[in-house]
Amino acid sequence: MADLRITDPALAAAQATFRTAGNRLAPVVRALQGLDADVVGAGPLAGRLQDAQGLLGAELGIVGQALTQLADHASEINGVFTQTDQRLSQAAGAAR
Numbered sequence: 785m786a787d788l789r790i791t792d793p794a795l796a797a798a799q800a801t802f803r804t805a806g807n808r809l810a811p812v813v814r815a816l817q818g819l820d821a822d823v824v825g826a827g828p829l830a831g832r833l834q835d836a837q838g839l840l841g842a843e844l845g846i847v848g849q850a851l852t853q854l855a856d857h858a859s860e861i862n863g864v865f866t867q868t869d870q871r872l873s874q875a876a877g878a879a880r
Contacts, residue, residue: 792865799858806851809844816841 821834 792862795858795862795865799855799862802851802855802858806848806855809848809851813841813844813848816844 816837819833819837821830821837824830824833
């Protein structure tokens, strides 16, 4: 009887993708914080640009955090799969 193995390369790929996406958002958020809204000239326009810049930066920061949490959860799920695989292999070995 062959060992039952739980493998999921898609889960590992998803974890890497979530981490990469989160890491790529960080420089965008930093760049938004460094924008000079006053270059547009008119006060009302500069204020609106500054508001949009702050809102977009905050939202992208939240998305980045969510992607990092997704990657962490994918890692936890992978750990559970590994434990289940080991337990099933041990149970199968004991049943022989």
